[in-house]
Structure formats: structure tokens, C-alpha cells
Amino acid sequence: MYISSLIIGNLLFILIFTIFFQVNSYKNSKMIKESVDNTNKIFEVSFSTEFLNEDICSREFEEKFNEAFYFHIRKISDLEKALGKDDWRVLTQKKIYSLAQINHYLVFKKQIENCGLNKKILFFFYNNSKEKLRESEVIGELITSIIIENKNLQVYSIDGDLDIDIIKKLIKKFEINQTPSIILEGKKPISPRNINDLKNYIEKN
Secondary structure (H helix, E strand, C coil): CCCHHHHHHHHHHHHHHHHHHHHHHHHHHHEEEEEEEEHHHHHHHHHHHHHHHCCCHHHHHHHHHHHHHHHEEEEEEHHHHHCCCCCCHHHHHHHHHHHHHHHHHHHHHHHHHCCCCCCEEEEEECCCCCCCCCHHHHHHHHHHHHHHHHHCEEEEEECCCCCCCCHHHHHHHCCCCCEEEEEEECCCCCCCCCHHHHHHHHHHC
């Protein structure tokens, strides 16, 4: 009787573990699929300006473009929490997303030039290594606080450690000597230590 109960107990444990694993696997697969689909949407919307002559100054275009862009930010964050920052699936998605960000940046620059937008562009090159993670998180929190106050700021957060040539070229172009760092386009990069450092940098530039 004891042995039977033990076997049944073990079988129930294995069954519960298997179901839990499959549910988590399904959720993770679903998140990855949503991220991939949404990345495609970002490129589709931006390419429509080139091939379909869509008006980049229209409210409709802005809503479609930003909806896809900011949705993906949330999905990357969800994947990092579910799978870990160093998981190959997360890193692959971040590489694709980084290209989507750069694509968004190029279109957004056109909007500033052609649509009369009063916006500043800020790049945040963060670092997810154990030594730099907390510092990156602190600067990220400072930027979040600034965005709430300053609606005229467009921020692109890029993992400076990703093995992508275009990111390496951007870091070289902006003369980034260390990560984490922030930079307003055309200005010198800094690594702000507090909210006043960040505010002063943005206001003076």
C-alpha cells in the first residue's frame, strides 16, 4: 500500500511538472511569436512610406508606427523576465529589435524634419553585464522619470554589448567610450549619476 501511494505520488508530481513545463513553454513560445510578428509590423509600417508614399506626418501613420514600436518594448521586457537576459532567444529578439529601433529612428528623423515636430532624440546605450547592470538600471530609471516630465524627448535604448555591426558603428560614431552612456544626437555622451545631471544635460543641449 505504501509503495503504491509512493508511486502514485511520484506520478502525480511528474504529471504536474510536465503540465507546468508545457504551459510555460507555450507561454514563452507565444511571447516569442508575438515579438516576431510585431517586429515585422514595425518594418511594414515604415516601409509603407517608401513604397506606398504614405504620409509620415499623418496622425494615422504616427499611431500605427508608435503602437507597434512601444508594444515591442513591453514584449522584450516580458521575455527577459521569463527567460533571462542572456537567453539566446531573448538576445536574438533584441538584435532584431535593435534594427527596428534604428529603423524607427531614421523615420522619426524624417518626421522631425518634415512634420514640424519639436523633439529631441536621446540614445541610451546600456550594459547588462553583472558589473554594469545596476548602473544601467539606475540610468534607465532616471530616463523614465525625465520622459514623464518631458514629452518632447524620444528615447532609444540599445544594448551596447549586442554583437551587431550597426551598433558597433553607432557607438563609434557617437564616440561612446563606456557603457552605460546616454547621448543627444550631435552632442557629447555622458553617464549621469543623478536626475540633476540628466536634466542639466538635456536642458543645456
